[in-house]
Amino acid sequence: MKTIVQKINNLTIGFQSQKGEQISILKNISTSINQGETVGIVGESGSGKSTLALAMMGYVKHGLFTISGECMFHSNNLLEMKNKELENIRGRKIAMIPQNAGQSLTPNLKIGYQIDEALRLHTDLNQAERDGKISELLNKVRLPSPETMAQRYPHELSGGQQQRVAVAMALAGSPELLLLDEPTTGLDVTTQAHVLELLNLIAKDTGTSMVYVSHDLGAIAQVSDRVIVMYSGEIVLDGPVRSILKNPIHPYTYGLLKSIPKLSLPGLPNSMSGSQPQPGSIKKGCSFYERCEFADDDCKVNSPSLDFIEDLNTSVRCFKHNELLNLNKLDSHNVKSIENRILKNEILDLSNVSISYAKQKFLDQLLNKINDTNPTVKDINININKGETLALVGESGSGKSTILKSIAGLLKTKDGNIKFEKNKTLSNDLKQRDPSFLRAIQLIFQNPDESLNPNHTVEEIVSQPLRLYFGLKGKELKDKIIEVLDKVRLGEFYLTRYPRQLSGGEKQRVAVARAFAAKPDIILCDEVTSALDVSVQAAVLNLLQELKEDFGTTYIFVSHDLAVVRAISDRVAVLYQGRLCEIGPSNYVYKFPSHPYTEVLLGAVLEPNPDIKPKLVAEDIVEEKPPENGCSFQGRCPRILGDICKNEVPPWQTVENGNSIRCHIKIEDLKNQQITN
Amino acid sequence: MIKKKEKQKNTFEKIYEVIKTMASKPSGLIGLIILIFHVILAITSPLYVPYDYKAIDPTLMLTPPSSEFWFGTDSLGRDVFTRTILGGRTALTVTFFGSLIALLWGGSLGIFCGLVGGKIDDIVMRIIDAFLSIPWILAMLLIVSLLGTTTLVLIPALGFFYGKGIVRVARAATHDVIAKDFIVSARARGHSNMSIIWNEILPNVRDAIMVEGAMRWSWMLLGFSSLSFLGFGVSPPTPDWGLMISNARGLMSFAYWAVLAPIFGLSSLIIGINLTADAFAKALGIDRSTKAPV
Structure with missing residues (x-):
């Protein structure tokens, strides 16, 4: 017992x-x-x-x-x-570990002091014993060099390290x-x-x-x-x-x-x-x-x-x-496999795109040039065909949202071109873009609470692109709004609702409706399902797929969730520190051989099955800046070759059926190493 | 799925709703009653004042309150009751329009600065800071002595000086919404700046600006009365509380009625506006006691 x-x-x-x-x-x-x-x-x-x-x-x-x-x-x-x-x-x-350790640690106190405080409150140890205990606790949560760690401030640690400190503090009182x-x-x-x-x-x-x-x-x-x-x-x-x-x-x-x-x-x-159901709305029954x-x-x-x-x-x-x-x-349950009609003609072409967040110096500003040898996003070459779903995958800081913003014209590129339908270059400046291009590219955001104006009704929200691009008015406008809402499975009675009266899934449907109202050719989806509950996520994914099949829209889908990406995309591009690592049809990207970074990502995916354990291949160090020379993944690569990775930018190697990997390791070697693991 | 049909509220129903919420708390109800009473008094008082406000009668100098003269008479023998109920007219008109001007220029400049940001925002805000450091009463005295004390000078001058604070509130409120994705989304769609201000920003900052304007109104009333008290507001013999207090304050020890009546009028109006503004803020969901607007 x-x-x-x-x-x-x-x-x-x-x-x-x-x-x-x-x-x-x-x-x-x-x-x-x-x-x-x-x-x-x-x-x-x-x-x-x-x-x-x-x-x-x-x-x-x-x-x-x-x-x-x-x-x-x-x-x-x-x-x-x-x-x-x-x-x-x-x-x-009883101790508690909160959701966001970054916010629960006091920003102006050193880590060691904060753990010491927890020890003073929750134990009867004296000063010397407490000092020893701090190192012991930091060791226990596997933080490297506890003595220096204790001298740091919370902002000097990465998200994972902060969470470890929170665990250490919770363990202070045993x-x-x-x-x-x-x-x-x-x-x-x-x-x-x-x-x-x-x-x-x-x-x-x-x-x-x-x-x-x-x-x-x-x-x-x-x-x-x-x-x-x-x-x-x-x-x-x-x-x-x-x-x-x-x-x-x-x-x-x-x-x-x-x-x-x-x-x-x-x-x-x-x-x-x-x-x-809302609390209190169920009176009887299950x-x-x-x-x-x-x-x-x-x-x-x-x-x-x-x-x-x-x-x-x-x-x-x-x-x-x-x-x-x-x-x-x-x-054995059924899943719907996606079949997109991908046309041969190219709809969007990113060639040698680089984006820099560096601030311009005054002189450079006058000459209108950006002086940054190591930009946040560099050398992005992607072609997207009409009707395709391309997914951009990577951890935070990999530049995936940055690339989306550049395509939408919200961020200026440093170098390179973005071409629409082969020969029409998209201007870097939003104000100079042709309105028809603006209409053709629409965005859907991660959090519908932020992307819908809280003071507008659903009708006003959906009417905006219709009025702006098509100049619709009166009855014509209203009919069109109802038609668009109907496509995202929302009835006419939603017209007068405010976003706060809708559930998370309904809000995201309104955001989808607003994007589709513009009759776009390309929709940029920025983590569209990560703010939603699991059951709602599947519904939104299904809706996006159905709309795509109806309209032949091209999606660029940004996500950190590899399983979601696997479900919805035709092609996947894996990004690390703003550099492409691997790009190819999703069937092949998810199969070995893959780029060492893709391998790390795939190994860390958590399946809802206690028998499939994640494989932890690399350390979870956070790099703040991409390296100046060589491969972007050199800092964490579990299969690093040596100096060549540090000095030379790796070449693109084609694996099969258009899957390319950017690595110094020969494809054959990579395959052998990964399969034996 | 819930299939409740909700009627869309029009503007009048929304205003009614806000007033109802304001009146649901005792403090808000009292504020509203005082304010409405003053406004009605200011509009209708010329119709039923018992005496002419400028009729001087040396034989009736400083008569104490009686059934004939409810609040007594002042040092020139004028009826204090008549002058008190007429005394709020100029103050209310000047400060009401002054607040409107403050709201308009402060609100639009604040939203503009919040939206454009960068260098322009920096420069404008430093100029505003510089103005904030000038004691307003000195600046007002300067303006009034140069341009005269007519209403046409007082309204824009007061409006200007009380709008500076609103600029900051409007800018802060705009900064709050400007980073939200719905603004980014409108930009990406290619809406013009005007359309973004009008459709996306204004509905979200309107409440904060209006509450700030209502608070400024009571401060401006106090400021205007101070000017009158110093002799730079309305010119005699127009009845005005500030002026009346100033004239009668030397006689306070033996003719308290000539001071008390205008003091009561002024303070009750300020309290009324303050309570109303507070209730207004709470009805709109901005709690001034827990969250300062800036």
């Missing part, structure tokens, strides 16, 4: 609405966390997972209150304790329970994989229980022993990680897993319809009824309870779990 660290009984947390009703955010949560266990809590935004994690620390957000239930830490109910008593538990017994709220969400793919590996090691070393809150099933799969799936404030599934991710017996989890694009299964995943593909009339009227199934060691809140149990395995 394992010791239970924390036990939550029938916890209901809610708020009082303006009409005086009590509305629950968490409904009757009962679960427990054993010693040494890592529990993953998954759910989409608004499912109550963060509220639950905070309640585990005995904290209830302002405006919310505990309606019923208790949260027992050993024998104390945290929710009834006084602040003074909680201070002795928080940090010492807590029994560690709460992690989306600890890797803002990090790059390779960094994320490294941080997760660290967490796994710490869990093994210290025997600390961990609660890992995330929306990312891939990350959850790597760290958790047990998974709790939340939907609309309820636990819908609770059980061992393998059975939940491989054979989910709740339709929500089933749908969620189906809607995640996977590397092992190329093609567009099926999307889940609808969105999570909260997932509206979106469930297995539901019948019984589910509409009766709410299922959380039943424990002995054979699977799993609790599930569904009447139909037996039906799901007998369903075929997830791996």
Whole structure:
């Protein structure tokens, strides 16, 4: 029998609405966390997972209150304790690691001082012991040379290192329970994989229980022993990680897993319809009824309870779990493979494009020249054919968004040309671009909250390109708006809505509608799905693909998510530090042999499957500037040859079917090395 | 999917909604009542004042309040009640139009600077800073002594001096929205600067600027009364609170009524505008107690 660290009984947390009703955010949560266990809590935004994690620390957000239930830490109910008593538990017994370490570290205090502060508060060590402990902690989180690290300020560390420091601070009080709220969400793919590996090691070393809150099933799969799936404030599934991710017996989890694009299964995943209900809107029946593909009339009227199934060691809140149990395995589910009609004619040609962020000196400004020998983006040569989807992939700082901005005319290029339809050169200056070119290239942004004017109705938002490019007015304009909205599956009643009245997916649909209203030839998609929930992401990807098939639009798709890119693109260009590493049809880029950087990226992808572990090939060092000479990836390359990589720019080598790799290593050697690994 | 049909609110309904929210809190309600009372008084008072405001009667000098003269008479025997209810007219008109001018030039310059940025923004803002460092009352005295104390001089002069602060607020608010993707998106589509200001920026900074304008109004009222008090506002015998306080302040020890009545008029109006502006800000979702506009 394992010791239970924390036990939550029938916890209901809610708020009082303006009409005086009590509305629950968490409904009757009962679960427990054993010693040494890592529990993953998954759910989409608004499912109550963060509220639950905070309640585990005995904290209830302002405006919310505990309606019923208790949260027992050993024998104390945290929710009834006084602040003074909680201070002795928080940090010492229960520690939390926040989402954004960069923001949770004080910017003007040295790392060592901040850890020391945590030690002073949470332990009874004296000064000398504390100094030793700081080095020990920094060593534990695998930070190089702890002594110099302790003397640095937070801004001198990379995102991954900051997150490691946050872990070190949380470990300062040797807590029994560690709460992690989306600890890797803002990090790059390779960094994320490294941080997760660290967490796994710490869990093994210290025997600390961990609660890992995330929306990312891939990350959850790597760290958790047990998974709790939340939907609309309820636990819908609770059980061992393998059975939940491989054979989910709740339709929500089933749908969620189906809607995640996977590397092992190329093609567009099926999307889940609808969105999570607003708190308080479900009065009776199952909260997932509206979106469930297995539901019948019984589910509409009766709410299922959380039943424990002995054979699977799993609790599930569904009447139909037996039906799901007998369903075929997830791996065989259908994906829609994309087939784009790619025409032979070139639509966009980037030749030798370089972009520099360097500030001009006064004299250079007068002579209108940019003096930068080492620009942020350099030597980009890409041809894009009509009807194609080209993906630009890379970590943050790889210059992928910079290239998009240049194509859109928002950033001036330093050298090189961007040609539209073979012979029409796009001017560097937005103001001098022909309006027909501006119409032909439209942008869709990452975050629809930022890209839609909060003070405009949907009608006004979609009308802008129509009025600007086609001069439509009155009834004609309104009809056209309705037609465009209809194409993105939004009805006429959305016309008078403001963005704040829409869900994330609906907002992104409006942004897509606005881009398509201009009848563009090329659409630049800048991380369009990364701000969205998993189930919504698949729907937006499917929508983009359908629209493309209807209109023959060309997409340039920027993303850091290799699985998403795999699902939607025909061709992939891999960028590192503003230099192209590999470009070719996605089938071949994702297969070995590949550029060492592509290899590193592919190895770090997290699949929602606990049996596929990420391969960590290179260190997660962050380079601030591209190297002056030689290969851009020399600093991190696991297969570096020597001086040749440092001095000479590597040549392009063609592999097969148009897949090219820019590396000094011979293709044959690369193939042999990567396949034997 | 939720299929609720929501009616689009027109401008009048939105204004009604804002006023309703303002009146829902006691402080806002009191402010609104005081302000509306003053405005009605200023518009209609000439119709029912009991006496002529400039009628001098030496025999009635400094009569205490009575049923005949509710607030007594001043040192020239003029009825204080008549002069008090008429005394807000000039102040309200001058400061209202002054605030409008301040709002217009301050708002447009601020948005412009925020949008263009760079060198032009730097130069304009340093000039504004320089103006902010000049004590306004000295500058006003200079202008008034050069150009006279007519309303046509006072309104633009006050408007200019109180617009400087609005420039900063408008610029800060513009900076807030300028980096958002919807502006980038409008630029990439090729909209003109005018269209970006009008359609994308203005709806997002309008609230902040209007609240700032409302606050400036009460300060400007105080400023205008100070000018009158110093003898540089309206010219006698036009009734004005600042002037009345100035004239009667020496007699305060034995003819308190001649001072108290205009003081009450002035302070109640300032309090009224202040409370209204605060409630207005809260109704628009800008809480001045927790977040300063700049």
